[in-house]
Amino acid sequence: MTGPLDGVRIIDLTAMISGPLATMMLADQGAEVIKVENPAGGDFTRSAANRQGGMSALFLNNNRNKKSVALNLKEPEGREALLKLVATADVFVQNFRPGVIARMGLGEEELRKVAPGLIMVSVSGFGDSGPYAQRPVYDPLIQGLSGLATVQAGADGRRPQLVRTILPDKLTGVTAAQAITAALFARERTGEGQHIRLSMLDAIVAFLWSSDMGSQTFVHGDLPQQEAASFQDLIYETTTGYITIAVQNDREWQAIIRALERPEWAGDARFRTAELRQQNIDARLELIQSVIRTDSAEHWLARLEQERVPCAPVLTRAQMLDHPQVRANDLLLNYQHPQAGLIRQSRAPSRFSAAPDHDWQGAPTLGQHTRALLTNCGYSPEEIQDMIDSGTAGG
Template sequence: MAGPLDGIRVIDLTSNVMGPFASLQLADMGADVWKVEAPGGDAIRTVGPYRHRGMSSNFLHLNRNKRSIALDLKHPDGQAAVRRMIESADVVMHSSRPKAMARLGLSYADVAELNPRIIYCGAYGFGQDGPYADRPAYDDLIQAATGMTVLQSRRSGPPQNVATPIADRVVGLAAAMAVLAALVERDRSGVGQEVQVPMYETFAQLVMGDHLGGLSFEPQLGDWGYARSLDSGRRPYRTSDDGYVAVNMYIDKHWHAFFEVSGHPEMITDPRYADVHARIENQSDLYDFLGRTFETKPAAEWMKLLVDADIPAIEMNTPATLVTDPHMAAVDFFAQEQHPTEGLIRTIGIPQRFSRTEPALRRHTPRLGEQSVELLTEAGYTADEITELVNRGVAIVADDQEES
């Protein structure tokens, strides 16, 4: 057994980032994920650098441990193939608007009729009870709509997005967690259910948990926003050798130790910095002090002082230096593997550890339709039926794909 979800079968109809990141969590935990792609493939296959078209870096890191089947779901026989797969599955995941799924004959009602034990998870833009229900949604839109872009502007000027598709990935994690919760409940009841994971509401929960602030009360008690996070001074600090160090001094012990090692012990008894409440009132002054102080020594010297004093700190990485970070190297997080078509690639590790059912990188990221024949066979199709589907373009196999 490789992973705690060994034996769970997932029919994955998602594409791009949010849905595939959700199914990746399940695949990494041992689930058998059948990635159903359109004949042209998941759009993310061509996003990022690649050695062969359709196998981009973004796709590689979102779709390992899965098997790919390419089907034309606009064709009745393609829809019939998915329905046959669903009969023996545990989970169906999609990231399309519900009306689109209904047009394919793959609504929850349709699927539950085939398999009452199915967990049917839809991860899409907006909750279906509101006026935005039928709108398309993407990460940039959700960041703007939930206030994330405005929060960024409090620190840096005009509204701007976080420099990663954070809404896609956070909602993907939420979708994976919701599927797991539904599977646990099914073990008790024996019956499946539909799970809806809307991007808008899910990401709003993440953003507003910190920043609802004074709007938490009626009547309102002050402004929205968590002032400590919004202060532009809260950042990694430049050192004398042009390195950067991040520190997070939260309690009195940390601050007192820093005042000592930085050569300013008199600040320990300064009433402006005596306790957490005083420091919050004067946080901008403190951040300015940190900025000036860190510029007096090189990063390595600061790190020794801070670590020896048990002050929470770490040297800032870039993506390039993170892959060679000594801790990451020791845990083999960015390992290298030989992909059968893409050559030597660097993988991203599975961070969780299990004492009995350890997850593993079991399968390389598949080419489009690499397992089409294999999965159709497992779904009960004969060799002649599969040949007919391929000849009519309903199913696509990897050998038919352009590789460069």
């Protein structure tokens, strides 16, 4: 593959979502990602539901453009083989619980003996130390502990709600990918590797702070706890479906008045300024909804677009596939996977002018590249077969 990370080799010991998503992003950008899995089943997401041709959608969508080597790292021979791979690598990524990788004999000291300039990445759930460090972690737990579930509810006093996607997992993956590229850039300048430590909890708290922690920003300020301006969202029901409208400034307020043909709203004292419109948000949204529900989505979108009011249809996942803007972006691509058949995926969102589009390699089968990569490390065919026969390797 070609791309901005062409020539970078990454050893990926991660499983589930956060780590595999991070390394897939880097693989999409040209890095050679070698996914190391246990021969006895591999990444748990391989066995997830929604399957075709023996491959799960969850695994396919987080592991494309990678190579798979199956090694039993509980065996000395498996660890020795891994270290030979690490000796050829630029980056090593793992998301075991804190301390596990060191107990396996694969801690930073051991890795740097074979790869002094290695960038090592440790992704955890709650952090490296503290009362929760050794606890098992899943996405809902991070949503709860970080405050995200309370933010999603709209106010501290309301029943918390989970975001209906695994945001902490996925955002941690995006954060890890950015940190890895930053560390690679730093190594180009200094010649030195480093150890990146990242927790899901850290990623989500930092994510929330930019827009949702205003009441917690001023340490000595006497500010109220976060309260919702309104418990209504910006989704409006029409006779044929749902649309969303976002009106922020005076120009847009005057524009929606024209689009909805409600000139009397212009003289309403509750809505004369942006501040007043925010204070009276429930009344404003109820008025808009009372008009929107009288006609179709198509009618209102046309009127709103004519007046340049920010708006969009609210689509189901299936409807999104055929929307003209999605098609114009060439966002979704179909390709043939050797096991799963014809599959559809979204391309990498960033497009590089110096790296033309390339053919994707579908997510690998377990141990698909074990023989080839161990051969490159100096193992003979007989030695590799012995490792496979003993269960130390798979392929």
